[in-house]
Amino acid sequence: MGLEDITAKAKSFLADGKVQDALKSEKAEDVSDNILESVSGAVKKVTGGKFDEQIDSARDKADKAVGTE
Template sequence: MAIDDLSKKAKDFLGENADKVQEALKSEQAESISDKVLDGLAGVANKVTGGKHSDQIEDIKTKLDGQIGNE
């Protein structure tokens, strides 16, 4: 399957199921998973930067967390 075919199928699926996708993104399960992922990414970013940008990293993490899950 070509990348273009896969991309079109994904786009069609999202278009046809937009309400269900939004509902899933605002679920408790999505919140739990996103918290773990974002915490891990923030930890890596802080480690790589030696903690020099921890405030900015936390701000970004907070903004992203507000977009996914229910909290």
């Protein structure tokens, strides 16, 4: 299975209505908030605060894609 096959399967999976509903649920919001906050905090620590604004922006964009807020 090549990268193109994996990409096609992922697109198909994400297009499913049930998957979209799950991604827009309150539970997904809570889980994604925790993950995004942990990851952004770790990246900020590694970069020594040099890219905090860019990291926050990326975190906010990802947060809008998953969950209810």
